[in-house]
Amino acid sequence: MLEPFEEKLGELLETARPAPALSEGWQARAMARMAAVAGKADRKETVPMRRLAYAMAFLLVIGLAAAGMFTRSRRPDGKALLISAAQAMEAANSVHWLLHGTNNDPNSPSGLAMMSQPAEIWVGRRAAAMHVIGPNGVPLMAAGINLDTNEDWDYSAETGVRNSGDLTPVAKQAAGIMDKVCDLYLSGPMGPMQLITKITLTQVQESVTTEVRDGREIAVVTQTGILKTSPRVVRERDVFQIDRETNHLLGMQRYVQAEGSDEQLVQTVEQATYNVPIPADLAPDDAVRKSATVSIQESDKYISLVMSADGKEICRTDAPR
Numbered sequence: 001m002l003e004p005f006e007e008k009l010g011e012l013l014e015t016a017r018p019a020p021a022l023s024e025g026w027q028a029r030a031m032a033r034m035a036a037v038a039g040k041a042d043r044k045e046t047v048p049m050r051r052l053a054y055a056m057a058f059l060l061v062i063g064l065a066a067a068g069m070f071t072r073s074r075r076p077d078g079k080a081l082l083i084s085a086a087q088a089m090e091a092a093n094s095v096h097w098l099l100h101g102t103n104n105d106p107n108s109p110s111g112l113a114m115m116s117q118p119a120e121i122w123v124g125r126r127a128a129a130m131h132v133i134g135p136n137g138v139p140l141m142a143a144g145i146n147l148d149t150n151e152d153w154d155y156s157a158e159t160g161v162r163n164s165g166d167l168t169p170v171a172k173q174a175a176g177i178m179d180k181v182c183d184l185y186l187s188g189p190m191g192p193m194q195l196i197t198k199i200t201l202t203q204v205q206e207s208v209t210t211e212v213r214d215g216r217e218i219a220v221v222t223q224t225g226i227l228k229t230s231p232r233v234v235r236e237r238d239v240f241q242i243d244r245e246t247n248h249l250l251g252m253q254r255y256v257q258a259e260g261s262d263e264q265l266v267q268t269v270e271q272a273t274y275n276v277p278i279p280a281d282l283a284p285d286d287a288v289r290k291s292a293t294v295s296i297q298e299s300d301k302y303i304s305l306v307m308s309a310d311g312k313e314i315c316r317t318d319a320p321r
Contacts, residue, residue, distance in 0.1 A: 201225030
């Protein structure tokens with residue numbers, strides 16, 4: 001349940017000053033969003049859209065920072081900088097990430113490892129796309145949804161096939177799923193905050209430094225804390241780079257260190273850009289083009305967009321109800 005978290009948030013709201021970058025009415029919007037979340041008791045157990053899962057760990061880290069977004073200090077600190085970055089993400093028409101995600105790895109001292117292949121993700125109000133890039137620069141897989149063209153598409157290098165499904169018969173449900181994508185990835189501080197129940201750092205400390213890159217002031221926010229204590233103590237260090245003029249988050253690195261072992265880099269965002277076009281197709285030119293059907297499946301927890309061909313499920317997009 002989320003009640004302890006809401007109580008803590010309420011205490012902070014009563015005593016805190018908002019960060020200077022927050023716009024008028026932010027408290028009412030924050031509490032309204034939290035009330036909506038509390039009305040869905042099982043939402044804390046949901047998972048993000050499978051085909052956009054590479055962005056999740058990145059947003060979890062931002063969510064952890066957002067958990068402490070309020071400060072009594074008149075001077076913006078690391079938390080205020082991160083919440084301003086989340087607001088800038090919310091205001092964007094689209095966001096594009098180039099990143100390496102994190103995998104569970106039982107052979108790693110920390111239990112985590114960085115994915116060997118980078119992924120690119122685009123999320124906008126009317127479309128989303130992603131691909132995982134192979135060693136030769138050719139996508140290992142790619143997928144996308146576009147409400148303007150009414151297309152749901154998917155590509156696999158294993159088959160060499162790009163399947164395309166017409167969203168027209170399920171346009172209303174597909175629009176609802178896209179709304180959830182935007183809420184998850186573009187909704188600023190409240191969206192990431194909903195994910196705090198997934199992961200918790202303790203004994204958090206932070207520091208802020210500034211540097212100049214190409215004539216622009218960049219804030220470097222570093223947060224450290226304890227990720228887990230069993231079976232070994234694992235410390236985490238997260239580093240964020242934020243453009244002070246635009247409040248855009250430009251990149252981040254996530255490090256973990258198991259007790260008695262060296263520090264590991266387990267996640268990076270090499271590039272983050274804003275208000276860019278979302279690709280309509282990321283499959284290679286020589287991909288075989290095939291038609292597929294798209295249907296909706298619903299359960300107590302999810303509404304799913306399912307693509308099928310020749311009687312077999314190709315892929316699905318799960319969104320929390």
